[in-house]
Amino acid sequence: MEEKKTIVPRRRMSPSLRKILLLLVLLLIPIFLAGAGFLVYSIINARESGRERIDTAVSTQLEDLDSSLSMVNLYLTETLMNNSLTKKINTEEDTHDRLVAARSLWEEFDRQNSLWAGNFNLFYYCPSRSLSVSRFDSGSNYSDNDAIRTMIKESAGKALFGESHLLWKPLAVNGSAYLLQIYTYQGNYVACWLSCSDAFSVLQGAVLSPNGLYVVLDSSYEPVLGKGTLVDRGIELDGGTATCSRWGEFCEVYEMHRADIRLLVNDDPYIDQENLLFLITFFCVTLLIILAFSLYTLTYFHRYIETPFQEFQQHVNDYASVRRHVKKRGFAELDEAVEAFDSLQMQLQELKIDVYEEKLALARTELEYFQLQIKPHFFVNCFSIIFGMAQKKDFSRIQEFCLKLSNYVRFLFRDGFTMVTLREELSVIREYLDIQNIRHRTENQMQDSIEEALLSREIPPLLLLTFVENAVKHAELNAWNLTVCILVSRLEEQQKLRFIVKNNGSKFPDEYLELLNDPAYYLDGGSHGGRGVGIRNIHKRLSLIYGNRFSLHFYNSDKGACVEILLPDEEIRPAAEMNFSADSNKLADK
Template sequence: MIPGVLFFIGNNLYAKNVVRDKVTETYRNTLDIFADHTDRTLNDITNYLNKLGVYDTDVGVLNSFPPGSDNYVLTKIRIQLKINRDIGLYNMIDTIFLFNSNELILSTSSQNQYGILQNVLNDNVRRIVDESTPGRWLLWYDRRIEGGNFLVQVSEVPDTGLYVGAIIRMSEIANQLSIQWSHGDIGEAAIYRSDGTRLGGQGTDSHVQLNRTDLIRENAPYRFVKDGETGKRYLMMNRPSEVADMTTSILIPESYILQGLPYFQLLTYAMAVGVIFIFSLYLFFIRRTLFKPLQQLISGMKKISLGMLNVRLQTNNTLEFVFLANTFNNMAEQIKSLRIGMYEEQLKAQKIELKQLQAQINPHFYMNSLNIIYNFAALKDTDSVKKMALHLGDYFRFIMRANRELITLEEELKHIANYLEIQKFRFPHKLGSVYDIPGCMKGSLMPALSIQPFVENAIIHGFVNHRKPFEIRIRGELLEEEGAFMHITVEDNGGGFPEEVLRRLNEGQGLPSADSSRLGIANVIQRLKLRYDGAARVDFRNTDDGGAAVTIRLPVSTEHELPEPKGE
């Protein structure tokens, strides 16, 4: 429909342009005929003045006689008779005159204006001579002459000091223009000076004010100007004169040119509005019956994809969308049922995985402990065997009880103490430990074996120089970070983490080595992730003295405030 509407509008504009072009072509011919005729007449008068000054013997010898002599008077009378006769040959000429320093001879077609013209020439003739250009008519103004504006041409008689000239009233040229152009509804014609001043006194009731720019003749056949009071648009055509500073202009009201076309314009616009109105109703109907249900369907699908399984679609009167909405609602109900079942299965799998991760840590220390007992027995060091067996018994007693999901921090620290005492039998006088745990933290609950694997990793990878004493420090503190959290830090004075290992640990990437200690660290991180669902965090860094440090961040919970594991 949009191309159809655009076609209507474009066709209307094309018709208006065609009408303007055809009307302009007709009036342009009329304007050119008048301007060419006026210029030819002015040129004929110029040629007449030149011939009068050059070929007429009386004009040539007038200044050779003494003023007042008989010959001078007779010659002056003959010249007066000639110009009285010649002024009738040119309808456009108002006055023909000759003057020198002593005399002014003139003949005019307006005998009642003779004295006025004589005074005007006496007052202005010298200035007119100074400003005249050979072959070009000078536009002059004097309010004493009817209409005020007139054209004047002055030609010097060679070697005599005598001048011949002619005056043409602009009102006369304007009258001849009005003969060819009927004023009224079809527009108006007028003659303008190049600065926009209207000449000839005709049509001065017009509100159209022209300026220098409006009067410039362009390559375009016409241009538009606007009435300052009524706002009406006029089609304007200009034709400047070739021999005088004046421009003939024709102003045609656009309403006259396009008379009849406005009805077609209104019809075109009415059709366009009607098409748009019908199309709007159609869009409203389509939106209600098609777009709105589709939007509801798309919105429901987005909500389903975001996990909002309680979304249901409303049905409308369209049979197809009733079927579509019922099908969507049934699918949403089935997805909800399937998701609940899968969620329960996932919880069971997570619990089984947690148990497997706990059991996976249990055998790490078993073989080394038996080797130590065997060596003490071989040395018949029964006291050491007793102490070793006691610590080992407590160690495995804790392991057998580690199937509990949560233990206290105090129980975890006792287990770590047993582990370190066993390790001190391997490295006597080389291994030390320091505990800095506030008493208020010892009752906090945590998953079993959450700290011990990091202590084990420190001894395996940090205690590389067995000649230098190795110390493990365990510190704890309570912090408020959008809730209560405890930070437990395990530090040593060993060689620290290699840069690549440290980067991979902090980015959560797997380590290339799969030994038991690093597998235990991965298990701890996975267990904390399953248990606290992102609330727990493990950070790795190297201390200022070059050792390794691991900080475990856990939510604070007690026996009366157990954290719910993910999915429970």
């Protein structure tokens, strides 16, 4: 009599979805805090880095400008006191000779302008001869230069310049700021001026952002061009200190050694402030949305799914436990409902087992099909060779050939799910090469570099033999004596076995090599005209056995084609030896 199974209520497990949602909610809090902290740190760090960059660049630029101004000072004093042309202009009585000297002085100014004084404007004036020589920079404003030249001539007669000084003076002309230097000696004058836009062009073009600016201040810290720009920017000056009302902006005042000016530099060191604020807002809003959705999902799951299902399950379990003792007094409808649940559970268990066995049978059928997909002309040629040797009565070679062919074919048609040792696979490869040597009277050979401990490792059959067959096949077309080299090693860190099969035969064509390394090639169902059937079969067999825990890589070396295979270094349990009853029990428990 069949023993009736007793349904024992299992310990209620905590719902996995609830765990995930709770974990997500808890993780969002540190993620939000870490993200906010990182963004704040990024803002502060970016601003500090920007301030340091601007300060270093401005200081370097002003040092270079001081050096240039000092060089011009030396040239001006040398021109005024020791230049033979200026002396000739001042002392020569003949008008023609003075004009020739003036022309020569202009040419000298032009030459200096092309060599080192490209942005400087040079001017020499001799009031006693009513003669002046000027050389303006071609890129400067002519009306401004003419106004400065006229101002110097008018002021020279009134002795407004006083004693010469090494410091360059600021000058505002037609809304533009200039640096001016004038030297006088024995009633003669030599001057040079430079536009501040040219002097500080590097700052505006490469150092400061599009929102940055610089303001030229005089010796009393007053803007040379007025305070309008400072007022618009909210900048206040208190002696040598400048403050800006906008948070985080760079605002510093720099002094020069060769010019009687100060330079105020203002800039926002973080140009993408608006984008950063947008990113912060987007980050916070996204986290809040995810948090709100998680809380809503958790509440909905608990209220409308978990609680009702737990109550229903509790009622069924309570009645199932009570009915064993009061079955005679119970309700027949409830008894039938519980029995229906029991029957449904058993049917689900049987269905899981049937589906599992069906998938296993399908995988086995596919593997056997791929193993039997072999070119028949190989065996036809073998029979022809045996017939030819029989005609020659070469019985010893017939025996040797038939023995090797028998071993090779027996190995070829063995169960595809039964693993073989690496030693067996190498033995068959040697016999296969011997068969080919007898067929084609070649001297094909195999070389291997394998640790003794790895020879007992089990691998899928025909794994290495397939690539050796391909190497022999393509070597035959070129009438080469082939050397196949097989290297096997263990990758300790990855827990994998690496197999390398290489030969001195023909190489993979470039287009075919790219095809073999493309995963999509093994999914197209053989749409390449039957090319590479053996390799696709190997890939399919490895997929059935290892899933996605293997890799095939094809490449060319200097001597020939190479194949690298990576397999998990683990004991494989053949599917044919699986205990279906045990698996069924496991499925029943799920």
